[in-house]
Amino acid sequence: LAACGGGNEEAAQTGGGTDLGGREILIGSDTAYPPFEFVDENNQIVGFDVDMMNAVCEIANCKPKFVSAQWDGIFAALAAGEFDAVVSAVTITEERDKLIDFSRPYLNAGQIITVRVDNNDITKPEDLKGHVVGVQLGTTGDIEASKYVEEENIRRYETIDLAMLALANGDIEAVVADAPTSADIVNKQFAGQLKLVGEPFTEEYYGIAINPEETAELKPAFDAALKQLIESGKLAEIAEKWGIP
Numbered sequence: 558l559a560a561c562g563g564g565n566e567e568a569a570q571t572g573g574g575t576d577l578g579g580r581e582i583l584i585g586s587d588t589a590y591p592p593f594e595f596v597d598e599n600n601q602i603v604g605f606d607v608d609m610m611n612a613v614c615e616i617a618n619c620k621p622k623f624v625s626a627q628w629d630g631i632f633a634a635l636a637a638g639e640f641d642a643v644v645s646a647v648t649i650t651e652e653r654d655k656l657i658d659f660s661r662p663y664l665n666a667g668q669i670i671t672v673r674v675d676n677n678d679i680t681k682p683e684d685l686k687g688h689v690v691g692v693q694l695g696t697t698g699d700i701e702a703s704k705y706v707e708e709e710n711i712r713r714y715e716t717i718d719l720a721m722l723a724l725a726n727g728d729i730e731a732v733v734a735d736a737p738t739s740a741d742i743v744n745k746q747f748a749g750q751l752k753l754v755g756e757p758f759t760e761e762y763y764g765i766a767i768n769p770e771e772t773a774e775l776k777p778a779f780d781a782a783l784k785q786l787i788e789s790g791k792l793a794e795i796a797e798k799w800g801i802p
């Protein structure tokens with residue numbers, strides 16, 4: 558989002574501080590995207606993104622409060638002020654940046670193809686043509702798969718686990734999704750049934766998505782905290798904890 562309009566001028570002028578004064582940050586997240594955000598057996602929202610925001614807020618002096626939200630429409634909800642931020646393995650894209658704002662990038666996670674273990678026909682994105690391919694609706698996996706696959710062969714699911722389940726059941730032939738999440742779901746839920754195809758075929762960077770009305774206050778604080786977490790190796794430690802390469 559361009560830094561104009563919206564009556565943010567005063568905030569923009571006083572912005573730049575990095576202490577958020579202990580305020581709460583209401584965070585919307587589709588909490589069905591392990592290992593970044595998921596609900597554990599104690600009904601707690603956990604994962605890399607939760608640990609990261611705790612670490613960010615320790616530095617920036619804020620209190621993160623994650624709430625589960627539907628992925629479909631999550632950026633419209635953020636733009637409408639329903640949340641202060643969306644932290645949900647969100648890839649920074651130009652299209653989204655028109656609607657909402659982003660912190661500096663915090664992780665590189667490209668798209669990867671998942672197939673059933675007995676499939677040896679699909680070895681690269683070009684091979685997806687002519688096959689029925691599942692994605693999570695409105696993700697970068699949706700966008701990337703749509704570059705290779707005919708529209709009538711794309712199946713769009715509300716959550717990524719529904720796409721993986723459809724693949725395991727034989728309803729579809731492949732899934733395109735973020736590599737760390739695909740690896741986590743395949744290894745923990747579908748070992749011996751599903752496998753990853755090769756290496757990620759895109760380069761994508763995750764960012765904290767920010768309500769434009771709050772950018773002047775939040776972005777400098779988030780960016781400074783992320784910079785510190787990256788440089789200190791703390792973010793790499795959190796990634797290692799959650800099995801993210």
Ligand code: ARG
Pocket residue numbers: 586587588589590594628645646647648649693695696697698735
């Ligand atoms: N990184 C991809 C995107 O931004 C997928 C993110 C999906 N995240 C989620 N929590 N469901 O489009």
